Amino acid sequence: MRPGHLLALVSVAFAGAAASLLLFRLYRAPSGTSMPQRPGRLAERWEFSPGIDTRFSYVPLVLASLLTLYLEFLLIRWISSEIRIFAYLKNFVLIACFLGFGLGCYLSRRPVTIAPLVVPLILLAALVKLPWQALREVVRDLPLYLGAGTEVHVWGVPRVALEWSSLPGFLGAILITVCLFSLLAMIFIPLGQLVGWHLENARRGLLGYSINVLASLAGIALYWFLCALYLPPAAWFTVAGALLIALLGTLRRLRWEAVLGIGICLVLIALRDDPRSTVFWSPYQKLSIAANVSRGETIAYALETNGIWYQHVIDLSPRFVASHPDFFQGVPIEWNAYNLPFRFYPAPSSVLVLGAGMGNDVAAALRHGAERVVAVEIDPLILDLGKRLHFERPYDSPRVRRVVDDARAYIQNTEDRFDLVLFSLLDSHTTSSHF
Numbered sequence: 042m043r044p045g046h047l048l049a050l051v052s053v054a055f056a057g058a059a060a061s062l063l064l065f066r067l068y069r070a071p072s073g074t075s076m077p078q079r080p081g082r083l084a085e086r087w088e089f090s091p092g093i094d095t096r097f098s099y100v101p102l103v104l105a106s107l108l109t110l111y112l113e114f115l116l117i118r119w120i121s122s123e124i125r126i127f128a129y130l131k132n133f134v135l136i137a138c139f140l141g142f143g144l145g146c147y148l149s150r151r152p153v154t155i156a157p158l159v160v161p162l163i164l165l166a167a168l169v170k171l172p173w174q175a176l177r178e179v180v181r182d183l184p185l186y187l188g189a190g191t192e193v194h195v196w197g198v199p200r201v202a203l204e205w206s207s208l209p210g211f212l213g214a215i216l217i218t219v220c221l222f223s224l225l226a227m228i229f230i231p232l233g234q235l236v237g238w239h240l241e242n243a244r245r246g247l248l249g250y251s252i253n254v255l256a257s258l259a260g261i262a263l264y265w266f267l268c269a270l271y272l273p274p275a276a277w278f279t280v281a282g283a284l285l286i287a288l289l290g291t292l293r294r295l296r297w298e299a300v301l302g303i304g305i306c307l308v309l310i311a312l313r314d315d316p317r318s319t320v321f322w323s324p325y326q327k328l329s330i331a332a333n334v335s336r337g338e339t340i341a342y343a344l345e346t347n348g349i350w351y352q353h354v355i356d357l358s359p360r361f362v363a364s365h366p367d368f369f370q371g372v373p374i375e376w377n378a379y380n381l382p383f384r385f386y387p388a389p390s391s392v393l394v395l396g397a398g399m400g401n402d403v404a405a406a407l408r409h410g411a412e413r414v415v416a417v418e419i420d421p422l423i424l425d426l427g428k429r430l431h432f433e434r435p436y437d438s439p440r441v442r443r444v445v446d447d448a449r450a451y452i453q454n455t456e457d458r459f460d461l462v463l464f465s466l467l468d469s470h471t472t473s474s475h476f
Contacts, residue, residue, distance in 0.1 A: 043175075045174075045175035046175050046178060046179055046182075047209065048175065049173065049175040049176040049178075049179045050179050050209070050210065050213040050214075050217070051213065052176070053168060053176065053179065053180075053217050053220075054213050054216045054217050054220065056164065057164070057216075057217060057220025057221060057223070057224060058216065058220050060160060060161065060164055060220075060224060061220055061223040061224060061227070064156065064157045064160065064161070064224075064227050065223075065227075067154055067156065067157065068144075068148060068151070068230070088152040088153065088154045089152065089153055089154075089155075089289075089292055089295060090152060090153070091149060091150075091152075091153050091234055091235055091237075091238030091239070099239070099243075099248075099249070099252055101235060101239060101288060101290070102235075102236065102239035102240070102243070102249065102252055102253060102256070103252060103256045104256075104284060104287055104288040105232055105235040105236045105239070105288055106236055106252070106253045106254075106256035106257045106260065107256045107257065107259050107260040107263070107284060108232060108260065108281065108284040108285060108288060109142060109229065109232045109233075109236060109257065109260065110257040110258075110260035110261050110264075111260035111261070111263055111264050111280070111281065111284065112228070112229075112232070112260075112281055113135075113138045113229070114260075114261060114264045114265075115264060115274075115277050115278075115281060116134060116138065116225060116228070117131060117134045117135060117138070118268070119274050119277070120134055120165070120221075120225070121134065121347075122326060122327040122347045122348075123169040123180075123327070123347075123348070124168070124169065124180055124183070124221070125180075125181060125183065125184055125347065125348060125349070126183040126184050126187065126214075126218060127221075128347060129184065133222065134225055136222075137222045137223075137225035137226040137229075138225065138226070138228075138229050140226045140229075141225065141226035141227060141228060141229030141230050141233065142229040142230075142232060142233040142236075143233065144226070144230050144233060145229060145230040145231060145232060145233015145234040145235075145236070145237060146233045146234070146236065146237030146240075147233075147237070148230065148233075148234055148237075149233070149234045149235075149236075149237030149238040149241060150238070151234065153231050153234045153235060154231060155231055155285075155289075155295060155298070155299060155302075157227040157228065157230050157231055158227075158228050158229075158230075158231045158232070158285070159298070159299060159302030159303070160227075160302070161224035161225065161227050161228050162228065162278075162302065162303075162306050163302060163305050163306055163309070164224060165221075165224065165225075166305075166306045166309035166310055167309055168180060169309075169310075170309045170310055170312045170314075171309070171312075172312060181348065182210075183214050183217065183218070185210075186210035186211055186213065186214035187211065187214045187215065187218070235288070236253060240253060263280070264277070267280065268322070268324045269324055271321065271322055271323060271324070271422060272322065273320070273322045274310050274322070275307055275310050275311055278303060278306050278307055278310060279303075279307065281303070282299065282300070282303030282304075282306075282307075285299050285303065286299055286300065314329065314348075315329070315331070317331050317332075318330060318331035318345075319331070321422055321426070323420050323421065323422035323423065324420075324421070324422075325419065325420050326346045326347050326420065327346065327347050327348070328344065328345070328346060328420075328422060328423065328426070329344070329345040329348070330342055330343070330344050330345075330426060330430070331343050331345075333353075340355075340356070340365070340368070341353050341354060341355050341356070342354040342399075342430055344398075344399060344423075344426070351398075351466065352398050352399060352401070352466060353401075354399045354400070354401065354427070354430060354431055354432070355379075355401060355432075356432035356433060357374065357377060357379060357380065357401075357404065357405065357408070357433075358404075358408070358432065358433050359408075361432065362374050379401050379402060379404075379405040380405055380408075380409070382405075382461065382463060383405065383406075383409040386460065386461050387409065387410075388409060388410035388411070389406070389409075389410075389411050389459075389460040389461040390411070390412050390413065390460050391411070391412065391413040391414075391415075391457075391458070391459045391460050391461075392406040392411045392413070392414045392415070392459060392460065392461045392462075392463065393414075393415050393417070393457075393459040393461070393462045393463065394406065394414065394415070394416045394417065394463045394465055395417050395448040395451070395452075395462065395463065395464050395465060395467060396417070396418065396419075396448055396464065396465040396466040396467040397416035397417060397418040397424070397427075397443075397465060397466075398418060398423060398427065398465060398466040399423060399424075399426055399427030399430065399431055400416070400427040400428075400431040400433075400435040400436055401431075401465075402416075402463050402465045403416045403435040403436065403441055404431065404433040404435040406461075406463070407433075407435055407438055407440060407441070408433075411440065411461075412440060413440055413442075414435075414438075414440055414441045414442070415441075415442050415444060415457070415459070416435075416436070416441055416442070416443050416444065417444045417446055417448055417451045418443070418444070418445065419445065419446065419447050419448070420445075421445045424436065424443055424445065448467055
C-alpha cells in the first residue's frame with residue numbers, strides 16, 4: 042500500500058472511531074446508575090427536551106416520522122451509490138438505521154441532542170466528496186481490501202492474496218466499515234427519541250401509531266417523488282434540512298445550528314467528482330458520462346454506474362469504420378462483439394435486446410437488417426442518454442420500440458415472439474466483486 046493511501050486509510054479510521062466514541066458518550070450512563078452522564082457545555086448546546094412544545098401535539102410526530110423514513114431511504118440510496126462496499130451490503134445500512142432508531146426509542150425519556158444527526162452526515166459527505174485523491178481511491182478500493190484472500194478475479198477485480206503486506210488494508214477496511222455502521226446508526230437515535238417520546242405520551246395510542254405509519258409512508262413517497270424527477274443528492278439533503286428545521290420548531294438556536302450543519306453537507310456534496318464527466322441521478326443509480334476525444338473529435342462515450350465502468354457508447358457505422366481504420370486493426374469489424382451474433386443469424390426479422398443500455402446492440406441489429414427491435418432497459422435515464430448521445434441514433438428509428446421495464450418482468454408478461462434474443466447489460470457491474 043502506498044504511503045498516501047495508508048495515510049488516508051488511517052485518517053478515515055481515526056476520524057470515524059473518534060466521532061463514534063464521542064457521540065456515544067452523549068448517551069452513556071455512569072457505572073451503577075441509569076442516569077446519562079452529563080456532557081460538556083458544548084454538547085449541552087445541542088440538547089432539547091423531546092416534548093418540543095409545552096403542550097402535546099401530533100405535528101412533531103408527523104415531522105419526525107416523515108423525516109425518519111425519508112432519511113433512511115436517502116442514506117440507503119446515497120451511501121450504496123457513493124461508497125461501493127455498501128453496494129453489496131445494502132442491508133448493512135438498513136440494519137444500522139433500524140438499530141439507531143430502536144436505540145432512540147429506548148432512550149426516549151432522555152434529552153435529545155441533534156449532534157449525532159448532523160455530525161455523521163458531515164463526516165459522510167466529507168468522506169465521499171473531499172478532493173483528496175488518495176482518500177477517494179481508498180473509499181473506492183474498500184471491497185478490494187476486504188476481499189483479500191478470496192482468490193477471485195472477475196470484471197477486472199484482481200485476485201488479492203492475504204499476505205502480511207495486505208493485512209493493514211484488510212484491518213483498516215474492517216475498522217472503517219464498522220465505524221461507518223456506527224455513524225449511520227447514530228444519525229437515527231435523535232429521531233427515534235422524538236418518535237418514541239410522542240408515541241409514549243400520545244393520549245390515544247392507536248391514533249399515534251396510525252399517524253406514525255402514515256407519515257412514514259409519506260416520507261417514502263416524498264423521496265420517491267424527488268428521485269422520479271432525476272434530482273441529485275443536493276436536492277435530497279435540502280429537503281431533509283427543511284424538514285429538520287421545521288421539526289425543531291421554536292428552538293431558534295438549534296435551528297441555526299442545524300442550518301449550519303446541513304449547509305456544510307450541501308457545500309461538500311456540491312463538489313464535483315471529475316470535471317471531465319457529467320453526473321446524472323436516475324431513479325435507480327448514479328450515472329457518470331464522459332466523452333472520449335481523439336484529435337478534436339468525440340469518438341466514444343464512457344458510461345459509469347455508481348462509479349464503476351458500465352459501457353462504452355461507440356460508433357460502428359460503415360462510415361465511421363471506413364474513416365477510422367486504425368481503430369479496428371486488431372479485430373475485423375464483423376467479429377466485433379456487437380456484430381458477432383449476426384454472423385450466426387443474419388438479417389433477423391425481429392430482435393429482442395434485454396438490458397439495451399445506451400443502444401449499441403440496438404444499432405447493431407438495425408445495421409444487420411432487423412425489421413423490428415424491442416429494446417428493454419430498466420433505467421429510463423440511460424435510454425434517454427442513448428437517444429441523445431448515441432452516434433447512430435438507434436432509438437430514433439421507427440423500427441425500434443423502447444420498453445422501460447425489468448428484463449425478467451418483460452419476459453414473464455410478454456406474449457410476443459422473436460427470432461433473436463440478445464442478453465446485453467442485464468446487471469450493474471457494481472455488484473461484481475470478491476463477494
